[in-house]
Amino acid sequence: MRLDQRLHERLAIGCCRMSALLTVSILAAVLLLLIFSGIRVMNLHFLTADWQHMDIARGGIFPAIFGSLALGIGVITVSFPLGLATAVFLTEYRPHALWKRTVQLAIRNLAGVPSVVYGLFGLAVFVQTLAFGMSLLSAILTLSIMTLPWVITAAIEALEAVPLHFRESSLVLGSTHLQTTWHIVLPSAIPGSITGGIIGIARALGETAPLILVGATFYLSHLPRSLFDPFMALPYHTFILATQHSSPLAAAYAAGTALVLFSLTVLLSVGAILARFWFRKKKDW
Numbered sequence: 001m002r003l004d005q006r007l008h009e010r011l012a013i014g015c016c017r018m019s020a021l022l023t024v025s026i027l028a029a030v031l032l033l034l035i036f037s038g039i040r041v042m043n044l045h046f047l048t049a050d051w052q053h054m055d056i057a058r059g060g061i062f063p064a065i066f067g068s069l070a071l072g073i074g075v076i077t078v079s080f081p082l083g084l085a086t087a088v089f090l091t092e093y094r095p096h097a098l099w100k101r102t103v104q105l106a107i108r109n110l111a112g113v114p115s116v117v118y119g120l121f122g123l124a125v126f127v128q129t130l131a132f133g134m135s136l137l138s139a140i141l142t143l144s145i146m147t148l149p150w151v152i153t154a155a156i157e158a159l160e161a162v163p164l165h166f167r168e169s170s171l172v173l174g175s176t177h178l179q180t181t182w183h184i185v186l187p188s189a190i191p192g193s194i195t196g197g198i199i200g201i202a203r204a205l206g207e208t209a210p211l212i213l214v215g216a217t218f219y220l221s222h223l224p225r226s227l228f229d230p231f232m233a234l235p236y237h238t239f240i241l242a243t244q245h246s247s248p249l250a251a252a253y254a255a256g257t258a259l260v261l262f263s264l265t266v267l268l269s270v271g272a273i274l275a276r277f278w279f280r281k282k283k284d285w
Contacts, residue, residue, distance in 0.1 A: 037256075047260070048060055050221075064257065069264065071205070072201050082151075083200075087156045091156055136215060139216065142210050147203055157192060158190075167180055191280040194273075206265065207235060211233050235261060
């Protein structure tokens with residue numbers, strides 16, 4: 001019996017190991033393909049020059065980099081506070097209510113909704129009803145709503161992981177519920193909550209379908225001057241170059257743009273991870 005159990009355990013561990021190795025190998029292959037295909041167009045001019053639609057060899061992708069960076073910062077600025085506040089309310093003020101479980105189930109279901117549906121929602125609400133137009137603001141709000149399920153779910157799990165005696169000790173010492181939440185619970189849950197922000201950044205930066213509907217464009221003669229202007233974005237730029245542009249250099253420029261998008265996502269994620277590590281060092285339990 002023990003030999004059978006050990007054999008089953010080794011088989012299970014081996015399957016998990018092979019799955020992990022296969023996943024890492026696929027990711028490495030994708031990255032190597034991007035590097036080999038796009039490295040020949042990567043230079044300072046490519047990263048800092050304005051886009052030239054008629055002769056792409058003379059232009060660069062700086063407007064798309066600027067648009068994606070502004071989009072990522074805007075999304076995390078909107079979605080993280082809203083998601084964290086929602087998680088605090090559900091966890092600290094309605095911890096046992098039936099509707100809390102119902103809301104959490106709805107939030108998890110929203111995480112699986114296709115991104116184009118969020119794009120249609122943003123088109124109907126932000127672009128048309130609220131008259132924000134095809135703009136950076138419409139895109140930020142649309143993608144913020146799309147990333148909220150990840151932020152809320154991660155924040156709820158982080159809040160529930162805070163030991164109950166932290167709350168009880170604070171309340172016994174005379175703190176109010178709000179003071180306990182603000183000064184004890186929330187600081188302890190911030191590192192785990194940032195995980196949802198990291199996922200939100202990664203997904204927001206890589207989306208194409210919603211951007212087509214709410215404000216992204218392939219070519220602009222200038223950077224957006226306000227939140228109500230159209231913008232360029234790296235994923236939409238990559239999509240057009242890979243599928244619709246007639247230049248023989250389009251494939252290489254698409255790979256180079258995708259490589260920049262990957263690098264930008266990694267940099268923003270590393271920044272969020274460092275912030276999470278800094279908050280974790282301040283925890284004393």
